[in-house]
Amino acid sequence: MSFHYFAGHAFRALTAQKDGPSLYDVCDPVLAGPATGDPHLAKFYKTALGNPALRALLRRAGLPDLRDEARLTRLRAALTRARDDAEPDWEAVGRPVADLLDTIALDHPKPPPTPFNDAAPALAEIDNVIRDCAHHLLRSYRQNGFLPTYAAFNLIGDPDLRGRELIMALTGLNSRGYKNSSLLFNLARVFIARSSARAIINPPWRGIAEPMWEPVQIRHRSAYYDAFFIEALLAYGETGLASPAEATAAKTAIADMVDFCINISREEVMGADGRRFDVITALAPSPHPRFSRFFAQIKQDLGFGVYVPDCDTTACSFSAATQAGSEDPILAQPLLDFYAGYQVREGVNEPRVTVPLNDNIDYEGGVATWIDNLAGERPYGNDLDPTLNLDILEVSFRNLARWKILETPARLATVHRIIAFQKRLAASGAFANPRSHVYYLPELYSAYFGRCYAAFLSLPLAAQAAIDPDGTFDFIRARVLGYVQGEMLVAEMNAFDAALALIALGHLGADPKTFAPALNCIVRALGEGGRRGPFRAYEWNKMKTPTRILVGGPEVTSAFVLMGLAVARKVMAGRG
Structure with missing residues (x-):
């Protein structure tokens, strides 16, 4: 994209007529003041969504839906429960955000047709x-x-993650920090997708x-x-x-x-049959992932504090x-x-698949993604991806x-499934x-x-x-x-x-x-x-x-x- 493309859309975003409360009008009264309750929610808001550049871009991105005082009150009340409740009801917390999320329209890329060129390069x-x-x-x-x-x-989010899928994530993930970031990122998606900022964030x-x-x-x-x-x-x-x-x-x-x-990234876990196995974690302990000090802290602030092994990294390694x-x-x-x-x-x-974002497919026979560590932590819940299962076949x-x-019927049966x-x-x-x-x-x-x-x-x-x-x-x-x-x-x-x-x-x-x-x-x-x-x-x-x-x-x-x-x-x- 050219400089003129971004300059033009930035001008439109910064000078747009504000039509309803903005993201910051909604969240500042709940999350911008002194931290109460779960400190991560406010910290995430200030770090990821309250940074000056994004605030400037979205300050005029208002939602007419939230001129309805009752709807605005429900949304703020949900954010307050996410902040203050010891064990929030995440389905209830997520419902006002999910309803707004269903008002946006995102599509997967649809590249135009191109003439077939049958002359290959030398x-x-x-x-x-x-x-x-x-x-x-x-x-x-x-x-x-x-x-x-x-x-x-990409703050505009994925076209396949709508209100229903947000509720799946909030109820299926285990890490509170990860739930917090999912809740607020998806709230921000609505203001981005329904404003001039969309063209800058998702060109x-x-x-x-x-x-x-x-x-x-x-x-x-x-x-x-x-x-x-x-x-x-x-x-x-x-x-x-x-x-x-x-x-x-x-x-x-x-x-x-x-x-x-297979050595630095190795981690021992417990199999379902009680045996211990060495598997491979996607992020080895510090300093091996080579994050800068700044981004190591950002990772922590965004809710990625604990990283567990996964079946795909193990198979490919x-x-x-x-x-x-x-x-x-x-x-x-x-x-x-x-x-x-x-x-x-x-x-x-x-029930092993707790975050069934792709429940349009039949999971029978598929292997789930995330592996519980020895401490029993499962911050991302679990999901199931078809490509991962190709990697398991390939390594087998x-x-x-x-x-x-x-020679082992049980192993062959796993492959057949x-x-x-x-x-x-x-x-x-x-x-x-x-x-x-x-x-x-x-x-x-x-x-x-x-x-x-x-x-x-x-x-x-x-x-x-x-x-x-x-x-x-x-x-x-x-x-x-x-x-x-x-x-x-x-x-x-x-x-x-x-x-x-x-x-x-x-x-x-x-x-x-x-x-x-x-x-x-x-x-x-x-x-x-x-x-x-x-x-x-x-x-x-x-x-x-x-x-x-x-x-x-x-x-x-x-x-x-x-x-x-x-x-x-x-x-x-x-x-x-």
Whole structure:
């Protein structure tokens, strides 16, 4: 977006006619004075919503609905109960905010169609982009001592989180601080979405994955991110394009990241059967996440004080370590025994999913996200994401023999239930609906299915038959390919979308001629990142609560572009 775009919309926001009470008219009488009751609510309000820049932008954003004195009084009373009650009734507290939330209209991106370009760029151009991305990753690692990822807030929130889903979050989350931040962020969403500030906070963009507008905000390190950076550097090595010095540098970085994933980020937890397991936490103890002192305090103030392990970070870390050739004893643990305790079984443990934001899908057979730590803490309640379950299948295929999955009926049954969960998702078409996903885009699900499918095809035929006797993987493959070719490739894309398309197309055995739109998109976009890298920062994954928090970064885009081009290059050379 140009300077003139932001300047014009900022002028309109700052000079708009105020039509009813603003966010600050509502909250200041309750939360701006001396703290009483739960101190976090007022602290969060002053830190996140009361900062001078946002206050200036929203001070004239009034809601005519709140000119109704009775409605305004109910809203303030709800905020007062959230502040003062020892055990608030969160459904009652959230209801006035949920009713306002249902007055806003947000939509997922709908990129316009674009002509199909069947002339792919030359192999030399593809190789140059691969090298640029690898050079960016290795340079960033050398400069920082790790590969950073960033988190950024989009205060307008997620289109799928409306009043009903807010009540789900307030009643299903366990951390009071997280409930506080969800309540106030979602109240602010209403004033943003119904004012001129909307155009500044949520400007339009090209493609599906949302760009992370400058400044990219919170730099940090996580085992989940390191796992995919490992895969990207391994992919670079497989292309044969690395110089001897680069190969050595990549090997050093990979070894460090493997250690970070399976040692530094390791945490012991209790399985459902009483056994103890070593799993991987998404945020290792300080100072390993590499937050600045300022953002470490902000994280605390926003309600992210306790971070627990999760099933996805564990699966991806184990997978990356396996691909890198690690023989660490942690990998000998049959993770499926642990995951079975978090697998939803209809009528048995369905309440395990306490925040069912995507309850349009059938959870039977899926594995939930968050892992209780040894202290029994579960700040985020629990949810269930389809893409996470692909990662569990992928790591299981890579460790099929090590974990004796085919020889252990209970482990094989856990795999079969996850596959059945994925089949229902594909058969219904729900995988293509953004609402079905808690942390990811359908486009990313498609790429991750390709990654999972490639691991499946690497197994002996007898093992494939035992795992998938009904041909479910080929059924899902057809559905995902149809989505990528019929939806993604015929519409406007950005570089991250294009990388995801290539990962899916290459792994799923698509005709190389269909790669052209994605390849051309990436080659055209090269250089868009300016001084930060070859490409801009885009949305990799997200959180829908407490508001829409995007995670990505320039290094992330380089990693995914590198992986997408490496897969495409291999297929185009006839080696797929």
